Amino acid sequence: MTTTAPRQMKLGAFLWATGHHIAAWRHPKAHVTAGIDIDHYIQLARTAEAAKFDMVFCEDAAGLREANVGIASQTSRSIGFEPISLLSALAAQTSRIGLVSTASTSYNEPYGLARTFLSLDHLSGGRAGWNLVTSASPIEAANFGSTGLRPHADRYERAREFAEVVTGLWRGKPGGASGSGHDGQSFSVRDALDLPRSPQGAPVLVQAGASEVGRDLAARTADVVFTAAQTFEEAKAFYDDLKGRLAAYGREPDDIKIMPGVAPVVAETAAQAREKYEELQELIPDDVGVALLSSYLSISDLWRYPIDGPLPELPPSEGMQSRQVLVIEQSRRDNLSIRQLARHFAGARGHWRIVGTGAQVADELQSRFEGGAADGFNVMPSYFPGELDAFATLVVPELQRRGLFRKEYEGRTLRDHLGLKRPS
Template identity: 45%
Template sequence: MRRNREMLLGLFLNQAGYHEGAWRDPGVPANGGIDVNHFAHLAALVEGAAFHFVFLADTPSVMEPDLGSIARAGRNDGFEPITLLSSLSSRTKNIGLVATATTTYHQPYHLARMLASLDHLSGGRAAWNIVTSGHKSEASNFGQNELPAHDARYARAKEFVQVVKGLWDTWEDDAFIRNKETGVFVDTTKLHQLNYRGDFLSVKGPLNVARPPQGYLVLVQAGASEAGISFAAEFAEIVFTAEPSLEGGKKFYAMLKRKVRALGREDDQVLVMPGIIPIVGRTKQEAVEGLRRLQAYTHIDAQLGLADRVLGSVMDLRSFDLDTKVPEALPPTNLVQSRQKLLLDVAARQNMTWRQLIQFISDSKGHLMVVGTPNEIADAMINALDQGAADGFNVMPATVPGGLKDFIELVVPELRRRGKFRSAYSGQTLRENIGLKRPINGFLRARHADVLKSSD
């Protein structure tokens, strides 16, 4: 475990900032979503501060449920993640690049090829955030009326990851000899045909890209439902989670690490990184005023559209009296189940009205939000690290670049002063920088196991 060691830090790369009203802040570029120089600037800021990676979320759809919320949402003009991160790979040197891609609406051969290419382009700095799609707006973009059932999406995802890893392994690391004198470009004894057939997928292979520099890209996952946690325990190397309380974070951390060990994996090879929204002020009052300003920018239509989505799109919030109490339960959802549960738990603990819950969602979407001085934010982060609730954090500034600069200039020095964050990179690849082992080719591992079995 990484407890009492230096923390990992990622940046949740967002065109405006994580707060729903961020795009209206005067310091935020209005066209940031389609300005590669804006994203390159953000990546340069965190690379200069020795962050471990940038994390780019994605949904292949317009998520808002109606024209009123679409009109007010500042996010529907952005880049596709692998395309953007491929560009950033040439503008950065050390920072990791985490691309989100769904297993529900991709084909594994295409995605294995694109992600392997990103790892080669970046010199071994790429990661894949594995999602199963959780928004009903996606289905109709791919010829479906509804998303597949929640557990079926995870069953397909399990096959999908196995196929992608198998495709990455179809060439051994030294297969491409490229010998001009002999005319032999590749040693075909080091080629392994996948020939995968499962319940959801059938893929022959081989992949027409050399094995990625990292062997496998770092695998990231963010689901916290029962199926999502089981998937994370089996496959994930970084787990991005939403948890607004220390006690909840400790329970999740301990549970996940137990499941990881039960599957025979090393628990220090699975890193838990909750999201944190730091709103930094040189005084507490300055930070509070910063949050209030963002809240004033956020139109109720945008708030309602966001709340509808993260609560699972199971009710029409516009028909509710927003000053009534939030019920203990809502209709079940086939969408993002864990976030609905988390938000209802928060509402119950704090006895919230609908209006209060909608504001809470607009501010944080259920992540930990700390509004205060650099010392207060550092205290919260170090406390979570030392008490076994986190191995690091995915930092989600309320605005960019301003909120990010505040965090780097005010909080990062305090973390370093207390010995909890590094000041330089320690390796060339993302795996090296976050302490993850490079995986052995799966075909060679299986062959070795067969040799050992036959010698018994």
């Protein structure tokens, strides 16, 4: 699918209630009930579509995520729409932009999930994508029966079978299998879906798992990989590793688009950008920062350790292993205290932060894109709508001037935008 045209980067607009900065809800310009304001989301989707973003992206977790640390009211997204209903509403108010929602392989059934995403795909004219997650949170588990969180490897084995059934169903196969139905370890599905093939061949499959087994699952099945990397080296290593795994599954490097998260703070001048950033960082309460860090590390008693001391030694966890490694490496790299580490990660929730002018942000993105560390980026504005507007106004035109980003949509479907093969 690569053509003679210069390679251009892909951009996602990661929507998240008041904003991605952990203290966005405390910002003077914050829209505190954004999570349940459909007009707010329509405005964001239209801004992203006018700027020719490939897609809007919604995460999800079915539960009060911060319930365990009693800070549900102190984070940017303690409440919000369920994302498939949200994106279906946005489908009716947009015409080109891709619509990607997270959904869990632990708390759904593959026939129902495949059907719902294909329905969204049809009603949006081929713009749907599913971000597969295995659900690492014990908070969600407690809302879906008493079995508790499954071990990491079991979750991924279930996810592998789940993805096999879903992608098969999307390709018109009864039971998602090659022959007549699927009868597997976790699932048994007899029929084909009661919907015709997708306008884009099949909805786009997004993944974000970064552990060994997560990378293998992505290499086997994903169209897009969303990832978190603080440094160029981390991003490049992940990129090369994942692209290198594709051949084993008979796939080509360009069959997967790798889109790390980026949390830009952008303004007309570098000083203004820095000032905006400092204003946000100052708003982070220490207990919120430590609580978020605890959840990344999958431990519950981090608050017992001195906040200005180092991170303690940690046991292996069944939670998000890759996120844990990221935090520990950052702590060692810069020799950070718990407070410093909490603030560092809380601000961008573990993602790459860029603070600067439109040209400076474009420089950084260009460097990782042309350096072979990314095919594009999932943009995580600090607060909405202000920082998405700033990115659309200051960064996108700069990328377009440099020939790094489209000025018009090339096609009508999300696969068209992403330059992905149409599944046969």
